[in-house]
Amino acid sequence: MSLTNLETRLPSGPYNGRKGRPVPAAKGEEIVDSRFDRRLAKLLHHAAHIFCEKGYEGASMRDLSKAAGMSLAGLYHYFNSKEDLLYLIQKHTFETIIARLQERLKDATGAEQRVRIFIENHLEYFLANKEAMKVLTHEDETLKNGRGAEIRAIKREYYRICLELLEDLGREKGLQFSGRLAVLALFGMINWIYTWHNPRVDLNAGELAEEMSDLFLRGVLNPGKPKRKTQKANA
Amino acid sequence: MSLTNLETRLPSGPYNGRKGRPVPAAKGEEIVDSRFDRRLAKLLHHAAHIFCEKGYEGASMRDLSKAAGMSLAGLYHYFNSKEDLLYLIQKHTFETIIARLQERLKDATGAEQRVRIFIENHLEYFLANKEAMKVLTHEDETLKNGRGAEIRAIKREYYRICLELLEDLGREKGLQFSGRLAVLALFGMINWIYTWHNPRVDLNAGELAEEMSDLFLRGVLNPGKPKRKTQKANA
DNA sequence: AGATATTCCGAACGAACGTTCGGTAAGCTG
DNA sequence: CAGCTTACCGAACGTTCGTTCGGAATATCT
Numbered sequence: 001m002s003l004t005n006l007e008t009r010l011p012s013g014p015y016n017g018r019k020g021r022p023v024p025a026a027k028g029e030e031i032v033d034s035r036f037d038r039r040l041a042k043l044l045h046h047a048a049h050i051f052c053e054k055g056y057e058g059a060s061m062r063d064l065s066k067a068a069g070m071s072l073a074g075l076y077h078y079f080n081s082k083e084d085l086l087y088l089i090q091k092h093t094f095e096t097i098i099a100r101l102q103e104r105l106k107d108a109t110g111a112e113q114r115v116r117i118f119i120e121n122h123l124e125y126f127l128a129n130k131e132a133m134k135v136l137t138h139e140d141e142t143l144k145n146g147r148g149a150e151i152r153a154i155k156r157e158y159y160r161i162c163l164e165l166l167e168d169l170g171r172e173k174g175l176q177f178s179g180r181l182a183v184l185a186l187f188g189m190i191n192w193i194y195t196w197h198n199p200r201v202d203l204n205a206g207e208l209a210e211e212m213s214d215l216f217l218r219g220v221l222n223p224g225k226p227k228r229k230t231q232k233a234n235a
Numbered sequence: 236m237s238l239t240n241l242e243t244r245l246p247s248g249p250y251n252g253r254k255g256r257p258v259p260a261a262k263g264e265e266i267v268d269s270r271f272d273r274r275l276a277k278l279l280h281h282a283a284h285i286f287c288e289k290g291y292e293g294a295s296m297r298d299l300s301k302a303a304g305m306s307l308a309g310l311y312h313y314f315n316s317k318e319d320l321l322y323l324i325q326k327h328t329f330e331t332i333i334a335r336l337q338e339r340l341k342d343a344t345g346a347e348q349r350v351r352i353f354i355e356n357h358l359e360y361f362l363a364n365k366e367a368m369k370v371l372t373h374e375d376e377t378l379k380n381g382r383g384a385e386i387r388a389i390k391r392e393y394y395r396i397c398l399e400l401l402e403d404l405g406r407e408k409g410l411q412f413s414g415r416l417a418v419l420a421l422f423g424m425i426n427w428i429y430t431w432h433n434p435r436v437d438l439n440a441g442e443l444a445e446e447m448s449d450l451f452l453r454g455v456l457n458p459g460k461p462k463r464k465t466q467k468a469n470a
Numbered sequence: 471a472g473a474t475a476t477t478c479c480g481a482a483c484g485a486a487c488g489t490t491c492g493g494t495a496a497g498c499t500g
Numbered sequence: 501c502a503g504c505t506t507a508c509c510g511a512a513c514g515t516t517c518g519t520t521c522g523g524a525a526t527a528t529c530t
Binding site for chain 2 (some may be wrong): 486487488489490491
């Protein structure tokens with residue numbers, strides 16, 4: 001599975017959820033990346049756009065059929081249900097951001113540097129794939145049962161990676177703080193951007209990552225109460 | 236308008252959005268808080284619960300009728316549309332949290348203390364009215380046109396209050412930082428809690444406010460790069 | 471060429487949606 | 501008591517929803 005392309009190239013992967021769709025003869029090499037896969041990827045891209053704009057429940061398959069320039073019935077050649085679309089978008093997005101993170105963490109030393117890489121990776125991918133990431137973030141309670149459990153498991157893994165990075169940091173610096181609280185505060189900061197980031201006004205991903213890393217790391221690494229001149233008690 | 240009750244007591248206020256519903260005769264005192272208002276408040280409470288659970292688009296009026304123990308048609312005696320429900324919930328919630336904040340800020344001196352009050356007020360109200368606050372936060376792009384613009388205006392006011400508190404702080408301490416980035420990072424931290432806070436596991440509002448205030452203020456007030464022992468450059 | 475599998479569509483299905491209508495029962499006013 | 505308003509409901513309206521079905525094109529293979 002190629003991870004070389006930096007843009008959102010969606011499935012090209014192990015999805016064979018369609019009824020019993022056989023691998024297409026396995027001729028020479030490219031079993032994946034067939035015409036079918038490429039068309040499905042475009043559909044998922046359109047779907048992410050619509051789910052992002054109207055929300056999963058508010059978006060209709062007819063909206064997608066218009067956006068994709070395909071008939072309503074024709075869509076169902078590529079997937080089985082609307083729920084599949086959300087699942088595929090969320091799963092691919094989450095797996096990609098984690099894979100990219102682990103690639104970047106491989107050759108990184110120093111706990112602080114690794115935390116900075118986590119933040120930078122998150123913000124870069126978030127802003128480069130804003131729509132899919134908003135769908136991932138905003139619809140994180142939408143999927144139920146097995147599909148929902150699977151996505152939630154990936155989310156827990158992502159959480160766990162971040163928690164370990166922060167606990168390493170605390171150990172290295174000899175500090176003690178609540179890892180859980182730190183992770184969740186950090187996630188709040190970096191996930192919230194989908195509600196406000198405007199590329200024409202705001203910093204780009206790299207700059208943002210540096211600012212937020214500084215803000216967060218100062219908050220976590222500095223001991224005790226913040227320095228202040230006066231502290232008054234209320235009546 | 237009484238602000239004495241700490242729990243969510245919804246309209247009892249200037250809502251006369253119903254067709255031409257006259258003030259009920261203005262007998263002795265209580266023009267508001269009529270039977271009608273109290274019943275509507277309970278309906279809004281149920282609606283917030285359902286919107287919180289299933290999302291605005293995913294929730295149906297039939298869900299609400301079941302939860303409220305009232306017939307589907309009977310609901311429409313109290314409001315004109317499903318959209319009204321969302322509007323009333325969001326408007327009341329937002330106005331209440333701002334009113335409470337301004338009350339608390341009145342007798343507070345010191346820029347840092349005022350920022351701490353902002354955070355504490357937000358988290359206290361958020362955790363005490365989790366469902367309505369999730370609806371406010373999660374459905375913040377759902378309302379369109381006039382209603383949406385009105386809610387968005389209140390949101391901008393809340394943002395502006397926080398921004399001024401932070402700029403005062405920066406001025407008082409002689410620091411310079413991006414107010415916009417600081418506000419949005421702070422909002423991320425404190426709004427994100429609806430995705431994770433579990434009262435059986437996590438700190439209560441007051442403790443959380445102190446922890447997050449410390450984290451944020453250390454991040455904002457300490458100058459330069461966070462202290463560190465080693466800094467390595469990547470290949 | 472013919473045979474076969476893939477791609478796509480018009481039309482329709484039943485279910486669920488928000489809302490409305492006509493009407494009933496209860497409460498208050500004089 | 502009559503007269504009026506409020507509170508509420510069963511039933512239905514028209515629309516939109518996700519999905520399916522049979523078949524028509526189009527591409528691929530032998």
